[in-house]
Amino acid sequence: MDQYKFRLQKLLDIRLQKEEECKRNFKEAQSEKLMAEEKLNGLKESYEKYRNTPQKESVIEQKIRHVYLNxxxxxxxxxxxxxxxxxxxxxxxxxxLKQKQIERKTVETLKEKQKEAFLKEQNQIEQKANDEFALYGFIRNLKNLKGGD
Structure with a gap:
């Protein structure tokens, strides 16, 4: 039985590579966003920590705190x-990334449909060959039965 060969395999490979690259870029952007969120939360915590002024603070300390808070x-x-x-x-x-996944899935779907059609065609060819062998066997047996009478 012949092996199925997808004519657009190189295109599928290219789309897979582009999708993987997009995944890496997405993860990198996501980690940068998380770092920015952590930095922002740290700054807010620091602001809250130093926002309330103690009662026994000198004017210089108050100015320093005010500049720091600003x-x-x-x-x-x-x-x-x-x-x-x-x-x-x-x-x-x-x-x-979504677009790249759609593009890849489109080609993969095409590949699967073509592979199914190929396998169906191969099965039909095999079934025809089996039918012909059975028919030849039947004819041979029929001739043997007629000749043997």
């Missing part, structure tokens, strides 16, 4: 913007 607040704003950008990039990567 710096943290600025960092929070920048990190929030950065996180927003990373979320947009992540969403673009997600859409790209």
């Amino acid at each position: 710096a943290i607040n600025l960092s929070i704003n920048e990190t929030t913007e950065d996180l927003s950008k990373k979320e947009k990039v992540l969403e673009l990567k997600r859409e790209d």
